[in-house]
Amino acid sequence: MKKLIEITLGILTAIGGFVDIGDLVANAESGARFKMALAWVVVVGVIGICLFAEMAGRVAAVSQRPVFSLVRERLGAKVALANLGASFFINFLTLAAEIAGVALALELASSVNYLLWIPLVAFAVWLVIWRVRFSTMEKVFGLLGLCLLVFAVALWRFGPDWGALLSNAAHPTVPSGEGHPTYFYFAIALFGAAMTPYEVFFFSSGAIEEKWTKKDLVVERMNVYIGFPLGGLLSLALMALCSVILAPRGITVSTLSQATLPTVVVMGKLGLAVLLVGIFAATFGAALETGFSAGYTVAQYLGWQWGKFVRPKEAPRFHLVVLVSIIMGAFLVLTTIDPIKVTEYSIVLAAAALPLTYFPILVVANDPSYMGEHVNGRVTNALASIYLGILLIVSVATIPLMILTKAGS
């Protein structure tokens, strides 16, 4: 049991990455529009994030160097600054959207307009970062996020034709009425969501917050190999649920409440209650993840003291960046900008900046002067090289596809 509790960092990271506010809607929407024809992307994404998160966590545990510190050192001040600009901006957009996401979950539960919840949510997110112990935060939000397993339960209770679902996933075809560019745009959005860079910023810095060392490499791997596939499983369950319930009726998804619809149909009020707790925890977890990442990236680029393992007074500039990001994020969503659109754009833009984050991780994970005997094996390197190729293609294709498909509409 103690070992199981130790994987909450991986669970929180993955849930915040895979089933945050944007992904909940993106997964539901792709299930409703393309059925299971995009399921393979989630699988490809899970393998990719496992590969690089494991490397980033291993580097952090062995050499005590978090990801953005590696980015700075291996890409040099200039290119790393460009990466910082892009990553920070994307991360900020996500943070803003997650604050609104928590507020939307509260609106569904309370019928009080989400805009009224935003200041309260922003304050709560900051308070948790300021006050709550890192490991407590991990456990509470990681474990509460598991309420989203209600998607899997709902799917099982609905009792779909599993064979048809599987063959639909294994032989992806673009449905009539949808174009290939739109299909690939959605593929990039799902892939970008799976591999979104704040996951490795948070996971590797979290490994240092948790004071992992070489001795914790088993725990580190368990976190990755249980946490991320679990996140992927949740998003596949939601996709499948929407493909069997919404797609046949021609219902498409563009809001959070529509994404909850299939679960309510199958599980009733109780299911909705559990689901809302799960959505609250997942979006709050993602807000924490991105709030921390705002501070981590800037502090690690500039060499400032960061982290919850010192008194806030010892890391004042780190805490200031977090505080200002949360306030600005709250203001951004208070303008009534659509938070779902904000994350959709941020996920797709993230896809364009991915190679700049994952390349330095791969380089350092192979450097014996950092890693000693814990350098990458051949299989890891072969797979990682293939993924860097995919990341490069995706990063080039992203912006043109976005323009061509008018962002998937």
Place this chain on the structure above:
Amino acid sequence: MAGQKMDAGLDILDVQIVDKDGRMSGVVDDLDFSWDEETGAPYVSSILSGPEALGTRLGGRIGLWMASVHARLHDREDPGPAKISIGVVKKISNHVEITVSREDLDISRSPDWARDTIISKIPGADRAVE
């Protein structure tokens, strides 16, 4: 560290600096070279750290903006980037380890605005970590 040979660009530039208590104390943003009077060979005499060093090295509009804003915000008699003498460097590995406390460094010559004006005024700023 005197006399050690290493690739300055690869092994030391952009590396995290850690003080004698293991606290993060900036990044090696640039290096200062001096010339040996006898042989005429260049050697690293100090590490430059902080926005002025970084801004100057980055160059371009963003770099110059970063350096000049920082210089204006910190009204000091001794302008120029903060220096750490190579003499206090203990070890260069994953980190640059130094033998002094970060408060005694040139990078701490100006008061920490973020700490003094904002963070230390929030309740709990000084709460010990378990």
